[in-house]
Amino acid sequence: MKIVIAGAGKVGFTMAMRLCREKHDITLIDTKREALEAASNAMDVLGICGSCAAPSVLREAEVGTADVFISATGNDEANLVACQFARKLGSRHTIARLRNQEYLESVESLREIMELSLAINPDYVTAEEISRVLQFPAATKVDAFPDCELEIVTFRIPETSRLNGVTLSKLPNLISQKVLVCAVRRGDSVSIPDGNYKLQAGDFVSVTAPPKVLRRFFIAAGSYQKPVKNVIILGGSRIAVYLAQLLDSTNVKVTVIENNNARCQELAELLEQADVICADGTDTTVLAQSGLHDADGFVALTNMDEENIILSMYADKTGVEKVVAKINNDKFIDLLHDVFPDTTLAPKNLVAERIEGYVRGLAHASEESTIEALYFLGDHDVTATEFLVGEASACIGKTLAEMRLKPGVLLAAVIRGGSSFLPDGRTMLAPGDKAVVVTVGRSVFKLDDILA
Amino acid sequence: MNYRIVSNILGKVLLAEAILLLLPMVAALVYRESPMPFLWTILPLVALGLGLNSVKPKSGDLFAREGFVTVGLSWLLMSAFGALPFVLSGDIPHYVDALFETVSGFTTTGASILSDVEAVSRGCTFWRLFTHWVGGMGVLVFIAAILPVSGDHYIHVMRAEVPGPTVSKLVPRARKTARILYLIYFGLTALETVFLLFGGMDFYDAFLHACATAGTGGFSTLGASIGGFNSVYIEMVIATFMLLFGCNFNLFYLILIGQGLTIFKSEELRVYLAIIGAAVLAIALNIMHSVGGFAEGLRYAYFQVTTIISTTGFSTADFDQWPELSRWILVLLMFMGACAGSTAGGLKVSRVIILFKSYLYELKQLILPTRVKRIWFENKAVSDQTVRSVLVYFEVYLTIIGLSVLVLTLDGHDLATNFTASLACISNIGPGLNAVGPMGNYGFFSVLSKLVLIFEMLLGRLEIFPVLFLFAPSVWRRH
Numbered sequence: 001m002k003i004v005i006a007g008a009g010k011v012g013f014t015m016a017m018r019l020c021r022e023k024h025d026i027t028l029i030d031t032k033r034e035a036l037e038a039a040s041n042a043m044d045v046l047g048i049c050g051s052c053a054a055p056s057v058l059r060e061a062e063v064g065t066a067d068v069f070i071s072a073t074g075n076d077e078a079n080l081v082a083c084q085f086a087r088k089l090g091s092r093h094t095i096a097r098l099r100n101q102e103y104l105e106s107v108e109s110l111r112e113i114m115e116l117s118l119a120i121n122p123d124y125v126t127a128e129e130i131s132r133v134l135q136f137p138a139a140t141k142v143d144a145f146p147d148c149e150l151e152i153v154t155f156r157i158p159e160t161s162r163l164n165g166v167t168l169s170k171l172p173n174l175i176s177q178k179v180l181v182c183a184v185r186r187g188d189s190v191s192i193p194d195g196n197y198k199l200q201a202g203d204f205v206s207v208t209a210p211p212k213v214l215r216r217f218f219i220a221a222g223s224y225q226k227p228v229k230n231v232i233i234l235g236g237s238r239i240a241v242y243l244a245q246l247l248d249s250t251n252v253k254v255t256v257i258e259n260n261n262a263r264c265q266e267l268a269e270l271l272e273q274a275d276v277i278c279a280d281g282t283d284t285t286v287l288a289q290s291g292l293h294d295a296d297g298f299v300a301l302t303n304m305d306e307e308n309i310i311l312s313m314y315a316d317k318t319g320v321e322k323v324v325a326k327i328n329n330d331k332f333i334d335l336l337h338d339v340f341p342d343t344t345l346a347p348k349n350l351v352a353e354r355i356e357g358y359v360r361g362l363a364h365a366s367e368e369s370t371i372e373a374l375y376f377l378g379d380h381d382v383t384a385t386e387f388l389v390g391e392a393s394a395c396i397g398k399t400l401a402e403m404r405l406k407p408g409v410l411l412a413a414v415i416r417g418g419s420s421f422l423p424d425g426r427t428m429l430a431p432g433d434k435a436v437v438v439t440v441g442r443s444v445f446k447l448d449d450i451l452a
Numbered sequence: 453m454n455y456r457i458v459s460n461i462l463g464k465v466l467l468a469e470a471i472l473l474l475l476p477m478v479a480a481l482v483y484r485e486s487p488m489p490f491l492w493t494i495l496p497l498v499a500l501g502l503g504l505n506s507v508k509p510k511s512g513d514l515f516a517r518e519g520f521v522t523v524g525l526s527w528l529l530m531s532a533f534g535a536l537p538f539v540l541s542g543d544i545p546h547y548v549d550a551l552f553e554t555v556s557g558f559t560t561t562g563a564s565i566l567s568d569v570e571a572v573s574r575g576c577t578f579w580r581l582f583t584h585w586v587g588g589m590g591v592l593v594f595i596a597a598i599l600p601v602s603g604d605h606y607i608h609v610m611r612a613e614v615p616g617p618t619v620s621k622l623v624p625r626a627r628k629t630a631r632i633l634y635l636i637y638f639g640l641t642a643l644e645t646v647f648l649l650f651g652g653m654d655f656y657d658a659f660l661h662a663c664a665t666a667g668t669g670g671f672s673t674l675g676a677s678i679g680g681f682n683s684v685y686i687e688m689v690i691a692t693f694m695l696l697f698g699c700n701f702n703l704f705y706l707i708l709i710g711q712g713l714t715i716f717k718s719e720e721l722r723v724y725l726a727i728i729g730a731a732v733l734a735i736a737l738n739i740m741h742s743v744g745g746f747a748e749g750l751r752y753a754y755f756q757v758t759t760i761i762s763t764t765g766f767s768t769a770d771f772d773q774w775p776e777l778s779r780w781i782l783v784l785l786m787f788m789g790a791c792a793g794s795t796a797g798g799l800k801v802s803r804v805i806i807l808f809k810s811y812l813y814e815l816k817q818l819i820l821p822t823r824v825k826r827i828w829f830e831n832k833a834v835s836d837q838t839v840r841s842v843l844v845y846f847e848v849y850l851t852i853i854g855l856s857v858l859v860l861t862l863d864g865h866d867l868a869t870n871f872t873a874s875l876a877c878i879s880n881i882g883p884g885l886n887a888v889g890p891m892g893n894y895g896f897f898s899v900l901s902k903l904v905l906i907f908e909m910l911l912g913r914l915e916i917f918p919v920l921f922l923f924a925p926s927v928w929r930r931h
Binding site for chain 2 (some may be wrong): 033041042
């Protein structure tokens with residue numbers, strides 16, 4: 001597909017990179033020539049220098065023939081204007097990045113008026129993701145499927161866990177809860193394990209089940225942690241505001257530490273419940289005074305990756321149970337995979353993943369199947385794709401045992417009429433079902449691609 | 453440096469050359485000549501090509517450094533192998549001579565060491581003229597268009613091979629850009645072939661001259677070049693196509709996608725056409741008395757101006773006999789060359805425009821030192837980086853010409869011969885003045901001089917830096 005992306009900043013760049021890898025033709029628009037040069041050196045894209053809110057620039061980028069136009073600059077208004085122009089010029093779908101809270105509150109009517117296909121708020125998406133792992137601290141990542149009671153949870157097996165050293169076929173004897181192990185990452189290699197696979201401490205395991213079952217599973221495995229009740233957030237960014245608001249509604253005590261006095265005043269206006277501390281959060285005394293020793297959650301959201309990394313590690317050492325760090329630099333995340341104790345996330349990747357899922361849905365819709373959602377479990381190699389099963393799919397009418405699946409592919413769950421279940425050998429798919437497919441090291445764009 | 457990916461691409465280049473050599477082999481068979489010279493070139497090419505290509509890159513990292521090295525080495529290897537058929541067939545017995553002829557072909561220079569081109573076998577003549585077509589758009593661009601190459605960074609290779617101060621993609625994908633370029637190239641070549649067929653040429657001559665025009669090369673099947681056909685129609689067709697192949701190919705793309713009128717907004721194109729117009733008029737007026745009238749003057753002037761500015765180097769008249777003014781105008785055009793993004797050589801019109809604007813800029817800056825002003829080109833402010841690189845390019849260009857003449861003087865020829873030989877080679881034109889004039893050739897130079905000129909031709913075609921890079925130790929150091 002032909003995709004035009006306005007804004008070659010962190011978010012735009014990451015999206016372009018990922019969509020380019022998916023074999024789409026990408027044109028990037030930015031006012032900064034250097035940003036475009038960096039982008040066209042890193043990937044096979046075309047750069048157009050200019051403001052995305054100017055129709056002449058959009059015409060030069062041939063937005064009129066684009067399948068998707070994504071406006072991902074840091075300026076909401078420019079994004080809205082650009083999307084509207086793009087729509088008028090003939091772009092089939094428009095996606096706007098919006099970060100302002102006021103826009104977020106009226107996002108539905110904005111979408112309608114501006115004819116947006118999708119409005120995405122990276123800060124809010126990040127806050128949601130963080131709040132999910134704070135609800136389920138034993139996991140490093142939690143992905144929830146929106147329309148049913150089903151989650152995919154990724155966690156690292158601790159030394160003390162009962163899972164350490166267990167062969168998968170013996171797992172049901174040990175823990176009666178029915179969960180499906182989708183993928184295991186050990187060191188640098190990821191695989192879909194079979195019954196002979198022996199789990200080890202340090203493995204990152206992704207399992208699927210409804211949340212209640214998962215909770216009982218973790219309790220039985222001896223690594224359950226209660227939802228976080230007392231969180232310290234370092235850095236008063238937009239993400240911090242959204243996160244504090246989300247946590248407030250679940251009665252979690254929130255303390256926000258922010259260095260800038262003016263920003264603190266704003267925070268105090270936005271957040272009714274949370275404690276806002278105006279001090280330098282890199283000072284350990286300040287952290288202690290703010291109640292780090294009583295906290296069971298620590299979220300580092302400053303603009304400096306290095307600060308976030310060091311302070312999270314410090315918090316982990318002082319005994320905080322759940323530590324989350326925002327790290328924008330992908331290379332840092334790769335480096336820290338085995339050292340960093342807990343959850344790391346990059347807002348740009350979260351947004352890019354959402355967009356990638358959305359674009360895949362547009363690009364590969366057919367009679368056989370439609371992509372409803374796409375999740376990346378921990379790293380780029382492992383994905384969970386939710387397919388809506390179409391009338392023409394070759395998967396219909398066969399039991400799972402009869403279907404011969406490709407290696408690296410797993411049917412992880414079936415959603416039927418609002419409830420979900422884990423498939424077994426007798427499971428048969430029907431049109432209208434939603435099938436969650438986990439893949440390792442390959443991409444599936446159509447449901448029938450899973451068949452060998 | 454990522455040696456593996458360089459080796460992998462080099463392998464593909466050699467295989468592509470082997471495939472391209474099949475055409476002259478077929479021509480040799482058609483004209484009942486021995487195909488063996490080509491076969492014996494193809495076999496080692498395939499062997500070495502497969503060998504190099506079998507090195508699988510561990511990572512797809514391909515940056516400017518690898519791009520330059522790949523392009524530089526590709527052209528050296530291609531030329532080294534491309535010279536073999538001439539030696540094996542006995543048409544050009546000495547390897548250095550054959551290498552000179554091949555490099556002259558690939559770099560689309562058109563300078564020849566042959567005194568009697570009509571004595572060369574038909575298969576080798578085919579290869580001689582066809583090398584212009586291969587080298588014109590570039591073999592690495594060709595590979596991008598037809599073979600699967602890891603796409604993300606291939607633009608660095610294309611940048612190193614495509615002439616001009618900046619390389620702009622036409623469409624998001626490098627591969628598709630390469631395909632469009634070759635489609636335009638191929639289409640125009642076919643069109644010219646048809647036009648020439650109408651002028652009474654046979655297919656062999658028509659196709660080969662179209663190839664030689666397309667690459668802005670200048671080899672001909674006849675000793676008297678285009679003049680030998682003695683047809684005003686053929687002269688006008690070839691002159692017009694030389695003018696077209698000197699235009700930026702992006703403009704043809706704009707015409708293809710239906711934005712034909714916008715091309716005249718291009719500053720470079722307007723200056724290019726204006727210079728051609730002025731030069732044709734000046735030369736026509738200057739030579740009208742000796743050639744028998746203004747109309748005849750226009751005919752010769754149009755052909756000679758387009759052939760020199762597009763750096764092709766065909767000839768219809770011995771311009772070396774023309775008055776001094778006309779000769780010097782042609783020498784000035786030799787410096788300039790045609791538009792960036794075309795198959796032509798020389799400094800390129802866009803660089804010359806930026807050069808002149810920076811002269812004016814410096815003058816005004818002397819009068820009003822506090823003024824803040826940028827140089828504008830094509831309705832955009834040019835970055836200081838670009839201006840600097842243009843100035844450096846010009847300096848390096850002059851330096852190389854000057855130093856090469858120093859070596860050429862050892863042979864004892866006159867200054868005009870040495871200087872224009874050096875200029876005509878680095879600008880990829882072919883004919884110069886005096887001994888290397890349109891009716892002369894390069895055969896009389898010593899081996900050392902020929903090697904220097906070969907080097908100059910490669911420098912000129914690849915815009916100096918990819919070739920110079922090969923000699924910089926820091927490029928080869930492992931990091």
